[in-house]
Each structure stands twice: as C-alpha cells, then as structure tokens.
Amino acid sequence: MTDLAAAFHTADIDAQTSAALAAHGLTVARVDDTSRAENDAWLDAVSRGFLDGERNEAQRAAFFERTEARRKLGVYDTTAPLAQTPVATFASWAAELTLPGGAVPACAISSVTVAPTHRRRGILRAVMAGELRTAVDRGMPVAVLTVSESTIYGRFGFAPAAAAAQWELNVRRARWIGPVAPGRIDFVTREQGRDAAAALHERVRLASPGEIDMPTGHWDRFFGTRADAEKAEQLRVVQYRGEDGEVDGIALYRVTENHDDFTASTVDISFLLAATDEAYAGLWRFFLEMDLIGTIRASELAVDEPLWWMIADQRAATITIRDHQYVRILDVPAALAARTYDVADSVVFEVADPLEIAGGTFLLSTDATGAASVDLVDDPPIGLPVVRLGVAELSSMLLGGVSAVTLARAGRIETDDPARIARLFATPAAPRLSFWY
Ligand SMILES: CC(C)(COP(=O)(O)OP(=O)(O)OC[C@H]1O[C@@H](n2cnc3c(N)ncnc32)[C@H](O)[C@@H]1OP(=O)(O)O)[C@@H](O)C(=O)NCCC(=O)NCCS
Incomplete structure (x- = not known):
C-alpha cells in the first residue's frame, strides 16, 4: 500500500457524518480488517443491498482475503434485531485514474448500499459527503465510481466521464477487412491468462484515459481463478504474441451453443486487452473468423473502437452506449x-x-x-x-x-x-x- 492509500485507509471517520447519523440513532464505524466476523456481516449487508442471496463460506473467505485493502464503512442500528449487520455499507480505496497525458490519485468507491428498512433518511448523503471530505483531505483530487443507477450520484457532484459501448455483432454480415496481424494466437490456461492480463493492463492503462488500476481480486474474478468462482469451466482464454514473442494481447470469452442452429452460436467476450494495434487486429479477427459463430457480444468497449472500421458492413454491429466511469x-x-x-x-x-x-x-x-x-x-x-x-x-x-x-x-x-x-x-x-x- 502507498503512504497515501494507507493514510486514507485508516483515516478517522468524518465528524459531521458521525453526528448526522447519531441524530438518527445510528453509529458509523470502519470494519476491522482482521475480523472475519465483522467482514462476514458487512458482506451479507452488501449482498442483501444488491438483492443477492446469503454468501456461502467459500465466498466469505474469498471476500475476506481480497478486500483487506478496502476502507469499509458500516452504519449500525443497535436497536435492530440483527445489530451486528450494518444497515448501510460503503467501501473506498486509493486508486489511480488515467487522465489525458497523466494520472491522478483517485478515491474509488464501491459497495454502496442502504438497507431497504433504512432507505431515504439521508444515510447515503451523510456517508458520501464525509468520505469525499476525507478523501480530499488525504490528497485525492478526484473520486470515481461505477453505478447501478444513473440517477443517484449527480447530486453529489459526480458525472459520467467515460461512456461504455456494448456491441452485438452479426458475424455473417460483418466480414473482416482489417489488417492481418503478423503474430500468433494460442490458447492458454485461465491462470496464465489472468497473469498476462494483469501485466498487460498495467502496460495499457496509463495510455488510456478513464482507466484505473485493477482492484485487488478482480483478475481472479474475471478469469474464474478464485476459490468461489462459478461456471469458470466455460471460460476460454487466448493470447496474441507479436513477432518478438511478447504477449501483447489477451482475450477472455465464453461460447453459448445454439442448439437450433449449430452454425449460429454466440461468443461473449468478457475482456479483450491489446497493447499494440497488431494484437488488437489479431484478436478481433480471430473472433470474427471463428467457425460456427453467428453473434459476438462484447461490452465496456470504447465508444470509438477501431473495430468499426475493420468490418465490411458497419450495420452488422448494434452498438449501445451507456454511462460508465463516473x-x-x-x-x-x-x-x-x-x-x-x-x-x-x-x-x-x-x-x-x-x-x-x-x-x-x-x-x-x-x-x-x-x-x-x-x-x-x-x-x-x-x-x-x-x-x-x-x-x-x-x-x-x-x-x-x-x-x-x-x-x-x-x-x-x-x-x-x-x-x-x-x-x-x-x-x-x-x-x-x-x-x-
Ligand atoms: C442508492 C441507495 C444507496 C440510496 O441510499 P439512501 O440512504 O436511501 O439515500 P439518501 O436518503 O441519503 O438519499 C440522498 C439523495 O439521493 C436520492 N436517491 C437515493 N437513492 C436514489 C435512487 N436510487 N435513485 C435516485 N435518487 C436517489 C434521494 O432522493 C436523496 O435526494 P436529495 O437529498 O437530493 O433529496 C439505496 O437506495 C440502495 O442501497 N439501493 C440499492 C443498491 C444500490 O443501487 N446502490 C448503489 C450502487 S452504485
């Protein structure tokens, strides 16, 4: 952890936040990173807040291991029957946001929930305002988050700053007209893919405004290499190596067979990371020319993907633009x-x-x-x-x-x-x- 990250992680909770919540009979505290019980209760609250079920032992253990670096706040109602389970959760950590020509320390925010029993009485407002004050006091000039609903965070000064494009590509119509990359594509294991992706993302993120450094544990989640991973066996990984033998691209995907028409199956690309234009062309061409595939889906792409200029029929692509990085x-x-x-x-x-x-x-x-x-x-x-x-x-x-x-x-x-x-x-x-x- 950097000095800045450590100072933020253990910073005192904002006095105005504590006072505002105390006025509602609530207390706010930082979850003890070393307490499995506190982390379990906090995770249950997050899961409930996002309409998910109770976490099992494997999920709780994996969560405890990978989120130690997060500053986790819980708001507690000591009069509730489940007093140890927070009625609101809020996590943040020191990240780095790439800007045009530079980068800036950023307070990344996640796991924002308020229990449906305690909603709309100002809990989010009190916690958000206090955590933002703490972040700037500790030297973070910006805050960033991705959202479940677009309408929540504008009132707190957040704005969508990098949009994401979601593609659905009709492979039969698209036809590859981009360059033929000189390198080679090979299958690798999910573990190899995860490690290569982590290294590649560090290579590319600082040249890509809007990206932040990958939070701890995310690569294992994407590549299904976590103990609590589900349906990991469906994931496939290919890498692109340039002529110099260096891994310059990684793609993680899953195929869904079409039982009515075996020539019209679907590829869902969950990550395509390319450090060079050749790797980008090599990997996309690999997918566009795969046998038995009728549809390619990919999301969290840039709104100006070069891919649009690498297909013969641009109307083969249905592109949906959404707000993404706030x-x-x-x-x-x-x-x-x-x-x-x-x-x-x-x-x-x-x-x-x-x-x-x-x-x-x-x-x-x-x-x-x-x-x-x-x-x-x-x-x-x-x-x-x-x-x-x-x-x-x-x-x-x-x-x-x-x-x-x-x-x-x-x-x-x-x-x-x-x-x-x-x-x-x-x-x-x-x-x-x-x-x-
Ligand atoms: C979103 C959520 C955290 C809000 O918590 P809350 O404590 O009820 O919010 P507050 O009472 O502090 O409300 C603060 C302001 O936000 C508004 N607001 C709260 N939730 C909102 C929502 N879902 N959509 C639009 N506005 C919302 C309130 O109307 C209030 O507006 P105002 O102060 O300008 O009048 C809570 O509803 C929740 O947990 N939702 C489910 C999980 C989720 O979507 N979390 C966000 C993840 S990015």
Whole structure:
C-alpha cells in the first residue's frame, strides 16, 4: 500500500457524518480488517443491498482475503434485531485514474448500499459527503465510481466521464477487412491468462484515459481463478504474441451453443486487452473468423473502437452506449493540472459545488508544452473567457469524454465561446474504462 492509500485507509471517520447519523440513532464505524466476523456481516449487508442471496463460506473467505485493502464503512442500528449487520455499507480505496497525458490519485468507491428498512433518511448523503471530505483531505483530487443507477450520484457532484459501448455483432454480415496481424494466437490456461492480463493492463492503462488500476481480486474474478468462482469451466482464454514473442494481447470469452442452429452460436467476450494495434487486429479477427459463430457480444468497449472500421458492413454491429466511469472532482487545481492540453490558452471557471468541497473561481492557463497551472482567484483577469458550471459538468469534461459545445447546447454550462473551451479539453481518443468495480 502507498503512504497515501494507507493514510486514507485508516483515516478517522468524518465528524459531521458521525453526528448526522447519531441524530438518527445510528453509529458509523470502519470494519476491522482482521475480523472475519465483522467482514462476514458487512458482506451479507452488501449482498442483501444488491438483492443477492446469503454468501456461502467459500465466498466469505474469498471476500475476506481480497478486500483487506478496502476502507469499509458500516452504519449500525443497535436497536435492530440483527445489530451486528450494518444497515448501510460503503467501501473506498486509493486508486489511480488515467487522465489525458497523466494520472491522478483517485478515491474509488464501491459497495454502496442502504438497507431497504433504512432507505431515504439521508444515510447515503451523510456517508458520501464525509468520505469525499476525507478523501480530499488525504490528497485525492478526484473520486470515481461505477453505478447501478444513473440517477443517484449527480447530486453529489459526480458525472459520467467515460461512456461504455456494448456491441452485438452479426458475424455473417460483418466480414473482416482489417489488417492481418503478423503474430500468433494460442490458447492458454485461465491462470496464465489472468497473469498476462494483469501485466498487460498495467502496460495499457496509463495510455488510456478513464482507466484505473485493477482492484485487488478482480483478475481472479474475471478469469474464474478464485476459490468461489462459478461456471469458470466455460471460460476460454487466448493470447496474441507479436513477432518478438511478447504477449501483447489477451482475450477472455465464453461460447453459448445454439442448439437450433449449430452454425449460429454466440461468443461473449468478457475482456479483450491489446497493447499494440497488431494484437488488437489479431484478436478481433480471430473472433470474427471463428467457425460456427453467428453473434459476438462484447461490452465496456470504447465508444470509438477501431473495430468499426475493420468490418465490411458497419450495420452488422448494434452498438449501445451507456454511462460508465463516473468522476467527481474534489480539488479543481490539482485535478485540472494533472492532465495535459493540446492548446495554449487561459480560461476562467466559476465552479459551483453542491457539497461545498471544490467550488470557487479558478484561472486555468495552459502553455505550448501542454502543461497547466490552475489557481483559485478572487479577481480573475478581465477579457478572458468565463465558464460557469457545476463541479459535475467540469468532471464530465476532465477526461475529454464530452465537448464543451455539447454541454453548452444542452444547457449544462454557460460560456460565450464553447468552441474555444472544447478545443482546450479535446483529446484524440474517447476515454474508456474496461471493467466494473
Ligand atoms: C442508492 C441507495 C444507496 C440510496 O441510499 P439512501 O440512504 O436511501 O439515500 P439518501 O436518503 O441519503 O438519499 C440522498 C439523495 O439521493 C436520492 N436517491 C437515493 N437513492 C436514489 C435512487 N436510487 N435513485 C435516485 N435518487 C436517489 C434521494 O432522493 C436523496 O435526494 P436529495 O437529498 O437530493 O433529496 C439505496 O437506495 C440502495 O442501497 N439501493 C440499492 C443498491 C444500490 O443501487 N446502490 C448503489 C450502487 S452504485
């Protein structure tokens, strides 16, 4: 664990949060990482919150092992019959979010639940606000999460900042017209695939705005290499090796046979990771040219996949776009200065924050090297463009996932020259997050 991660992990619970919950007769505490019993009760609450069943012994043991690094908060109602089971859960940890041209420490949030017996009395609001204050106090300029429902987190200053594309491809129509990669494809075991994927993701994530480092235990979950894995035997793994013998690509998939038509089975690709364009072409071509396959499905892809330009018939692809990676700026100067810009310019931002964490008036100045300086200002210089916006809208622009022109036309930001702001924040490729957390 880095110093920052360790300091955040053990930070005291925000006093305002404790007071707000105490007013409802509730207590909030950090789950003891070494207590199996506390972790089991907390996991049961998470499972119940996400409408899932009780966890079995294998699942509890696996959870205990892999989530030690998470800061887990539980809210307890000592008057409830099951007083040891929290009525609300909230997990977070120090991650790293890739930005255009850089990266920034990020508070990643997950396992957010409030029991249906205790909903809508402000528990989430109290915990979220406090944990965000703690995160910024401990040096994390942004927070990130993926969501069950799009409508929950905007009020806390989060915005969808990297969308995900879900593909369903009619293989008969698509026809591969992309390059023929010079390397080779081979099957590997799930364990080999997991290890190669972990190494590859570390290679590619820092060049891919929107990605975060993979949380502990996720690779084992994807590749079915955890003790509590289900249906792992259905997973297949192929790797792509370049001409130099290096593993540059990994794909994890599952085939569902079509018993009515054996030539029209379905491939579900759960992960396709390519560190080079050759690996990307090699792996996608492998799937498009597989025998007996009628449909390929893949999700959490970028919204501007090169694959769309590698098939003869673009209408063979049905693509659904969804909000995916949510970002919340907690410290405007630190967050904006952590990325690079392709245009030298100076702009004033008047940022409103519903939780009063990151608001203010800021001067962003970028230079020809792409670097930025960002200052909180009382009297911004006159003559510069001014953008009035909420912290959620600024967060949605941080990765380059939406143009300021689009936001201005949608009435989400106010500025006289949205095109100038759009040029400043523009990036060559759409941001992407390749998994859920
Ligand atoms: C989502 C959930 C955590 C909300 O907890 P809660 O304690 O009831 O929320 P609060 O009472 O603090 O509500 C805070 C605000 O969010 C709003 N809100 C809460 N849940 C919402 C939802 N599901 N959709 C839209 N708005 C929601 C409330 O109306 C309230 O709005 P306001 O303060 O602006 O008036 C809870 O309903 C839950 O556990 N849901 C099932 C699991 C889940 O979806 N978790 C989220 C995973 S990403």
